[in-house]
Amino acid sequence: MDAQEPGRLTPALILFGAPGSGKGTQARLLRQQCLNGPHISTGDMLRQHIEARDLIGLDIEGRMRAGRLVSDELVNRLVEERIQQPDCRDGFILDGYPRTLNQAAVLRDFAAARGVDPYVVHLIVDYDKLVARLSGRRQCPVCGTLYSLSTNPPKVPGVCDLDGTALVTREDDREPVIRERLEQYELQTRPLLEYFQRVGVAMFEIQGAGATPDAIAKCICGKLAVSGRTVR
Numbered sequence: 371m372d373a374q375e376p377g378r379l380t381p382a383l384i385l386f387g388a389p390g391s392g393k394g395t396q397a398r399l400l401r402q403q404c405l406n407g408p409h410i411s412t413g414d415m416l417r418q419h420i421e422a423r424d425l426i427g428l429d430i431e432g433r434m435r436a437g438r439l440v441s442d443e444l445v446n447r448l449v450e451e452r453i454q455q456p457d458c459r460d461g462f463i464l465d466g467y468p469r470t471l472n473q474a475a476v477l478r479d480f481a482a483a484r485g486v487d488p489y490v491v492h493l494i495v496d497y498d499k500l501v502a503r504l505s506g507r508r509q510c511p512v513c514g515t516l517y518s519l520s521t522n523p524p525k526v527p528g529v530c531d532l533d534g535t536a537l538v539t540r541e542d543d544r545e546p547v548i549r550e551r552l553e554q555y556e557l558q559t560r561p562l563l564e565y566f567q568r569v570g571v572a573m574f575e576i577q578g579a580g581a582t583p584d585a586i587a588k589c590i591c592g593k594l595a596v597s598g599r600t601v602r
């Protein structure tokens with residue numbers, strides 16, 4: 371991301387919510403429906419390092435398998451590098467970042483220095499639904515499409531509708547690990563809601579359950595349009 375023209379802010383949508391609240395699903399739909407700019411998922415970035423078996427991947431694999439957060443230092447560095455790429459110039463979507471007070475403060479400093487306008491969408495989903503969703507989640511390893519065994523199963527069991535690839539279950543979608551991830555969320559991430567309010571980051575909340583992903587995305591696009599954020 372280059373230095374901004376005076377007075378022009380870069381919109382940064384922060385999709386915020388517990389594991390399984392639909393951040394990844396919404397990021398993909400929002401890009402189809404109303405937002406430009408890349409979908410930046412820290413979870414995906416970290417999993418790519420694990421798949422590549424590089425030094426970062428080897429270092430973080432144990433923590434991620436156990437459902438614990440990786441270090442602020444690493445995640446802050448990866449995100450800062452990523453959002454300075456040219457494709458982030460007109461806006462970007464953050465999924466899974468920030469997740470600690472340290473990360474939120476680093477992003478805030480970056481935003482102030484680089485003319486970034488952060489906007490938080492908080493997806494609210496009940497705890498029991500989160501556990502059910504994550505245990506039933508399947509993903510296409512090639513195109514990234516997400517399925518839910520209960521609410522959005524693939525047409526042919528175990529196979530991606532779009533490209534026929536065998537679907538996979540994420541390593542951390544086992545029940546004891548899901549519970550650890552939800553606990554980490556309560557302890558380290560939920561407190562950011564109060565932080566965003568205190569420092570005046572724009573935010574709105576939406577029920578992330580009880581409606582289809584598509585309907586939720588339409589509602590978010592509507593809110594973005596009303597708030598004057600970039601909408602195609």
Ligand code: AP5
Pocket residue numbers: 387388389390391392393394395396411412413414416433434437438439440441442445465466467468469473503504506507508516517518519521522542551578579580581582583586
């Ligand atoms: P990450 O990959 O970010 O995972 P997460 O936050 O736990 O979130 P998920 O990806 O599990 O869920 P989601 O909210 O995207 O929901 P989804 O759309 O898939 O992080 C993984 C790990 O990486 C962390 O535990 C940590 O170790 C590390 N990490 C990442 N970022 C970090 C950071 N900033 N700092 C430190 N460590 C970090 O949907 C879930 C399911 O629900 C799907 O099956 C979907 O089809 C279904 N679904 C979605 N919407 C609906 C709906 N409206 N109705 C019914 N079903 C729905």
